[in-house]
Amino acid sequence: MSxxxxxxxxGGLERLNERVRQDQQWLDVPTRPWVPSRSADGQRVIDVVVVGAGMAGLTVSASLRRCGIDNHIVLDRAPAGHEGPWATYARMETLRSxxxxxxxxxxxxxxxxxxxxEYRFGQERWEELDRIPTTLWMEYLIWLREILEITVRNETAxxxxxxxxxxxLALRILSAGRPETILCRRLVLATGRDGLGGPYVPPVIAALPHHAWAHSADRIDFAALRGRDVTVIGAGASAMDNAATALEAGARRVDILLRRLAMPRVNKFTGIGSMGVxxxxxxxxxxxxxxxMDCVLDAQTPPPRASVLRVSRRPNAFFHLGCSLESVTPQGDGVRIETSRGRLDTxxxxxxxxxxxxxxxxxxxxxxASHIRLWKDRFTPAPQDMxxxxxxxELDNSPDLGKGFEFLEKMPGDCPSIRFVHCFCYPATLSHGKVSGDxxxxSDGAERLVRHIAESLFVEDRALHYDGLVAFNDPELMGDEWTDTPLSAA
Structure with missing residues (x-):
């Protein structure tokens, strides 16, 4: 994109690429591979499979190489250049961060x-920059993948x-529609915001004919909304970004329905962000x-100010606060919505x-799924915790993870191998904080994950590493560096 x-x-990026290579050389990264190779059923066993090549998956892959775990692969169902939300349903103009x-x-x-x-556009342009354009962030991630030589198998699910x-672990994958089985020792799910679920759609909306609605994470033909009335349900960033995109595509009017009496204004977790957290x-x-986490959910994360202004500056945008859905029914080619504040046809x-x-x-x-322990399976919050x-x-159904983001058994002894599957996506937040998606x-989250994987692989292979220790026989001294002197010579 221009x-x-x-x-x-x-020549700016070429100079940066050379600097990256020099920095890596000085740090001696990637370090040499150390995990003993394995094979089974006539095929090589992959040490780690990472599912997802968005920001999280790329960071995990690079961290694995830095730790000498070179025998890993990264899979992504999307075509190259469309991994993660940035080139698909992330419709904000700039990042929030x-x-x-x-x-x-x-x-x-x-x-x-x-x-x-700065290497690409110059320091002066950096000083002028307010927030990072979303499309530029995607270009940066593509560059990161290239300069770190991260190989991704795209269109593979x-x-x-x-x-x-x-x-x-035997993983069934579909690569460009063709079935395949690969064997691995560890699996990392770096699958983003909906990593252990999917879009939530209120049942009253889900019951409508699908031509009448979409979730904000869907691929939406906004051009088809030109001249039409659109209603957006929600008060978060995606609500504002989709409303703005519809307005900019020529929608006749856009109504935003917010259940709360006031739009959330304070981003709680960002406000206390620190290395301590x-x-x-x-x-x-x-x-x-x-x-x-209850405090964060109760306050709700506000949309960015720029996103709200992007909508409100349009005269055909209308905000309706304290307006909850009561019923939604098809009405001709459109939809009739009954709300706590009255009727709306859209x-x-x-x-x-x-x-x-x-x-x-x-x-x-x-x-x-039935073996994964969730927080609700073992924890009941006290009244002061709510x-x-x-x-x-959202908290009840969060996975209860171990120190390395690994799943834990719902019933001890029922599925011990589940600890070899790691949840490095948004649902890990209750167990680990905001280190697996934001x-x-x-980088801190990926380091925590990879250190745990490296530790567990070494412990699991301890007998092989000990045999290697015993067999190691490369002398540093050749025996001609000294002369043995009799004590009597003194």
Missing amino acids: YPDLADIP PKSLSGPCMGLASLTFRAWY LDGITFREDGL VLGFQALPDGWKWRF DYIIAATGFSADLSQRPELSAI SSGIRYA IPAI
């Missing part, structure tokens, strides 16, 4: 967005998981973890109603 107000500095955050750089300054931007008696959240007692509904952690929406996890007295389903702490 940007009329930005001009590439000739401040431009200065280091993001998926793994501690290497030359891998930051700022380095990429996980179709099922089987635990073998020998401790390996990043490193310390996972060590909190369960009640305190619940209390923190042509099309966009449900910006978020996502749910609902394993039944992930058929590829059907064989393991700000409003509401027990949020830009600010993605």
Whole structure:
């Protein structure tokens, strides 16, 4: 994509690429591979399979290589260049995160967005930049993948998981529609916001003919909404971004229905963001973890100011607060909505109603879903842990993860191999904090995950490593460096 107000500095990215290579050479990364190779059933066993090549999956892959776990692969169902939400349903003009955050750089300054931007467009342009354009962020991630030489198998989807008696995982995948089975030792689900579920759609909307509605994460033909009335349900960022996109595509009017009496204004978790939260959240007692996340959910995350202004500056945009759905019925070619504030006739509904952690929406996890321990399976929050007295389903249905983001058994001894599957996506938040999906702490989360995987692989292979220790016989001294002197010579 071209940007009329930005001009590439000739040779800028080439110079940055050289600096990245030099930095890696000085740090001696990637380190040499150390995991003993395995084979089974006539095929090589992959040490780690990462599902998802968005920001999280790329950071995990690069971190694995830095730790010497080179025998891994990354899969993504999307075509190359369309991984993650940035080129699909992320319809915001700019990112919410401040431009200065280091993001998926793994501690290497030359891998930051700022380095990429300044080398490409210049420091002066960086100083002028307010927020990062979404399309530029996607270009940066593509560059990150290229400079780190991360190989991704695109148009490849996980179709099922089987635990073998020998401790390996057999993964059924569909690659360009063709079935295949690969064997691996660890599986990382870096599958984003809906990683253990899918879009949540209120039942009254889901019952409508599908031509009358879409979820905000769907591929929507906005051009087809030109001259039509659109109603957006929700008060979050995706509601504003979809409303704005519909308006900019020529919708006749857009009504935004908000159940709350007031739009949320304070971004709670961002407000207390610090390395203390990043490193310390996972060590909190369960009640305190619940209390923190309950407070965030109760307050709700507000949409960015720029996103709201993008909508409100349009004269044909209308906000309706304290307006909850009561019924929705087809009406000719459109839809009639009965709300707590009255009736609204519209042509099309966009449900910006978020996502749910609902394993039944992930058929590829059907064989393991019943074994995954959720927070509701073992924890009941005390009254002081619930700000409003509401027990949020999002927290109840969050996976109860181990220290390395690994799934834990619902019934001890029933499925011990489930610990070889790691949840490095948004539903890990209650167990680990915001380190598995958001830009600010993605490198810290990936490091935590990969250190655990490296530790577990080494412990599992300890006998092989000990045999290697015993067999190691490369002398540093040749025996001609000294002369043995008799004591009597003294």
